[in-house]
Amino acid sequence: MKQARTRRPPLIGRLVVFGVGLIGGSFAAALKKHQAVGHVVGVGRSRANLLAAKRLGIIDEITSDPARAVRDADLVLIAVPLGQTRAVMTKIAPHLGPHTIVTDAGSTKRDVIEHARRSLGDAFSRFVPAHPIAGTEKSGARAADAELFADHLLVVTPERATDPRAVKRVLAAWKLAGMRTVSMDADEHDRVLALTSHLPHVVAYALAGQIAGYADAKRLFQYTGGGFRDTTRIASSSTEMWRDICIANRGALLKAVDDYTAGLARMRKAIAVGNGRTLEKFFNQARAARAKWLPKR
Numbered sequence: 001m002k003q004a005r006t007r008r009p010p011l012i013g014r015l016v017v018f019g020v021g022l023i024g025g026s027f028a029a030a031l032k033k034h035q036a037v038g039h040v041v042g043v044g045r046s047r048a049n050l051l052a053a054k055r056l057g058i059i060d061e062i063t064s065d066p067a068r069a070v071r072d073a074d075l076v077l078i079a080v081p082l083g084q085t086r087a088v089m090t091k092i093a094p095h096l097g098p099h100t101i102v103t104d105a106g107s108t109k110r111d112v113i114e115h116a117r118r119s120l121g122d123a124f125s126r127f128v129p130a131h132p133i134a135g136t137e138k139s140g141a142r143a144a145d146a147e148l149f150a151d152h153l154l155v156v157t158p159e160r161a162t163d164p165r166a167v168k169r170v171l172a173a174w175k176l177a178g179m180r181t182v183s184m185d186a187d188e189h190d191r192v193l194a195l196t197s198h199l200p201h202v203v204a205y206a207l208a209g210q211i212a213g214y215a216d217a218k219r220l221f222q223y224t225g226g227g228f229r230d231t232t233r234i235a236s237s238s239t240e241m242w243r244d245i246c247i248a249n250r251g252a253l254l255k256a257v258d259d260y261t262a263g264l265a266r267m268r269k270a271i272a273v274g275n276g277r278t279l280e281k282f283f284n285q286a287r288a289a290r291a292k293w294l295p296k297r
């Protein structure tokens with residue numbers, strides 16, 4: 001007698017994504033690609049973006065009733081600009097099902113955790129703070145890419161109260177999307193990312209903004225080469241997103257900006273007195289560290 005083939009249920013039955021942009025859209029697309037999700041519901045601020053996500057097959061359903069959407073969800077991903085996180089959490093908290101896991105993709109972790117602690121009530125133990133360290137300067141569902149996370153690092157920053165089973169489930173989903181994973185304290189995450197991500201964005205905006213501020217800016221931009229283009233690529237990123245990140249991580253970021261300013265001042269001094277030896281030592285240290293430690297892609 002022929003045996004009926006039993007299909008394994010997907011890892012996530014019902015996924016609700018708040019913010020179907022670059023990150024939320026790419027997560028849903030990656031899970032779909034690996035047949036790891038049954039049904040994806042998208043919630044957003046822009047209907048045009050959600051319609052694009054549906055046309056692209058990233059989401060199956062658009063809802064205008066997020067309260068209902070989260071009631072029987074297995075996983076809720078919050079992938080909105082950081083300034084919107086608290087409002088989303090407050091809205092969904094009373095409606096979350098007893099087993100629904102909530103996670104986020106925010107670029108800072110301490111402020112998100114404190115919002116979750118204040119807003120989510122009992123569901124706080126099923127909230128898994130996470131940050132996929134992958135992205136581009138693009139935004140919106142049209143920029144979503146199922147391969148965006150492949151071979152990049154996901155940081156989770158669980159608290160003492162976080163249910164390890166919820167962490168395991170969230171990690172499994174991001175691993176399917178191709179990510180390597182690491183667990184870290186939230187404050188340490190914010191210090192590290194202030195230096196490696198948030199400061200470089202501030203510097204890129206400052207540099208592009210400086211040239212834009214001269215009376216002959218149009219002409220100056222015409223004389224830029226690869227160096228300016230490479231250094232300021234990330235100044236094309238979503239300004240709402242980066243405004244929110246800078247404010248959310250202001251403590252660690254201010255320290256990073258102060259250290260950077262001190263380094264610039266040392267360089268300025270060497271340039272002013274024509275001290276080529278000091279300048280070259282500075283450049284050599286930076287170049288050697290980059291060659292030795294920057295992961296190759």
Ligand code: NAD
Nearest residue numbers: 019021022023044045079080082084106107135136139140
């Ligand atoms: P994005 O602009 O591409 O997408 C954000 C989406 O959220 C947009 O579609 C927007 O319409 C929607 N949105 C805004 N407010 C909302 C609300 N109140 N309710 C529902 N939807 C809302 O941005 P992104 O790059 O996908 O970033 C999303 C999150 O991921 C941010 O918190 C960011 O810090 C984090 N992140 C970004 C990157 C990156 O490189 N872009 C990398 C890692 C983490």
